[in-house]
Amino acid sequence: MQHSLTPDEVDQLRAAFPYFANPPLVDGRPVAYLDSGATSQRPRSVLDAERRFLESANAPVHRGTYQAVGTATELFEGARAKVAAFVGAGSAEQIVWAENATDALNIVALGIGEVHAGLGVAGSERFLLGPGDEILVTEAEHHANLIPWQRLALKTGATLRYIPVDEYGTWSLDAARAAINSRTRIFAFAHVSNVTGYLAPVAELVELARAVGAITVLDACQSVPHIPVNLGDLGVDFAAFSGHKMLGPNGIGVLYGSPEMLAALPPARTGGSIITKVTMESAEFMPPPLRFEAGTQPVSQVVGLGAAVDFLQQADMHRSAAREHELVQRLVAGILELPGVRLLGPQGMADRVALAAVSIEGLHAHDVGQFLDEQGVLVRVGHHCAQPLHRALGLASSTRASVHLTTTEDEVDRFLDAIRGAQRYFGLEVPA
Incomplete structure (x- = not known):
């Protein structure tokens, strides 16, 4: 198996992106951008x-x-x-x-x-x-x-x-x-x-x-x-x-x-x-x-x-893919531990790439997305241009977090923490 990108290499990659080098702040903290599945940020070399x-x-x-x-x-x-x-x-x-x-x-x-x-x-x-x-x-x-x-x-x-x-x-x-x-x-x-x-x-x-x-x-x-x-x-x-x-x-x-x-x-x-x-x-x-x-x-x-x-x-697609695999593994494992949260798609890492979407019992995805946004966690909510799939799952919408080669473990953890926070904020009874 390919060795994944190291944390230092990820930091170097992030420094090549103006968005990550000087990120938007929410309450003084950089946002966690987890929406590359919709659109990715661009490195300076592309802009130049x-x-x-x-x-x-x-x-x-x-x-x-x-x-x-x-x-x-x-x-x-x-x-x-x-x-x-x-x-x-x-x-x-x-x-x-x-x-x-x-x-x-x-x-x-x-x-x-x-x-x-x-x-x-x-x-x-x-x-x-x-x-x-x-x-x-x-x-x-x-x-x-x-x-x-x-x-x-x-x-x-x-x-x-x-x-x-x-x-x-x-x-x-x-x-x-x-x-x-x-x-x-x-x-x-x-x-x-x-x-x-x-x-x-x-x-x-x-x-x-x-x-x-x-x-x-x-x-x-x-x-x-x-x-x-x-x-x-x-x-x-x-x-x-x-x-x-x-x-x-x-x-x-x-x-x-x-x-x-x-x-x-x-x-x-x-x-x-x-x-x-x-x-x-x-x-x-x-x-x-x-x-x-x-x-x-x-x-x-x-x-x-x-x-x-x-x-x-130059980043090496094989090592980038290995890095993203680790991040999604962390994301999926964390989701599966959350009570009241339904993971869509494979119930693990087999046959899964780059993203994870969830439905939270008792909450509309748009409410979840708004709460996460206030925490500086940027994700996609809605039907993701896949209404028949959501309808087959008995859902109108879902909340999706996606990773890329610049995503960090801290950003994944912030998403998981924000999901727990949304459940508490909206008064759902879930274990601490």
Whole structure:
């Protein structure tokens, strides 16, 4: 097993973040930021990379012939190569820039919808859907990996089916095996649940899908920032993740695709810079990834994301993941000792990554979140864009704490203490 980051190394990492070097204070005490599952703080190197580009290298990429365009384009495409290497893509051309992960997932779903409308490209017939075909998801999906497939099913006449969750909000390989059949054409699921932290057995699931000829679409938003991920080895056809959850800027997301799938997928959004030939009657499109990057791109954000990848690699993803595992182990163990507190997801550390969500008997999550905020403990409350999952658990909302490579043991303990404090504050009878 990899050795985790030491406390001194964590302190050094925190010093690289302006937010942690000069944190907001509540009652004179630095806040405990436990909401990286929603958005991560950014190191100075990421902020500086974006600022430097805007101050000294800003130019329209892939346009014009003056030297500054070449410099900007090299930085833009260099970041693509960094991201490709970081997630195990075979080539930079497998990385498509999107606005965010939600947008990346929609690129796939809307592109398949274009095939149904008769607007495919060479090889697009593999995406044809119709009555009798099935799109499979899980009941635990973030809305971003559910609603696009709901709408695609309505467009095409395919049936949307889902793998139900158990009483903990998780699902199993056996449940997937029972749900996948010869009619399954698309299987979309999260690598790590943003509510339960459940780590799906991706390679085995891809094998099941391939056996029936189904396309796999992976929501990797909560995995890529926290654990080493090699999408090429996992074998997924498509994957999506966000820059702002992995120390990068807002406004930039990533769609990964296998070369064959990207080549066969038509663009759903069209316009400048994605074409090879346009007449008044028709258009021919560039090969991937440029085919999917219509219009002016978020160039400074892309450069910032490249810097975020540099930072994560220098921190060592294997050792960072080991560190986060220890923190979540401490978090989960503490939660399980709290009376009246229900832990969602795996009831331990097996198959769990980066986060833990709870429901407190007798308290609404929003009240809990407000109390924690007053204690300087910053967490996410609500349904976390996963209403079906919460409904299956008999809940309207939950309180989620998430960790990152900069999180400290003290911050985890402050969360646990604040939960006890909330129970006392609202007059719940719990043991001292």
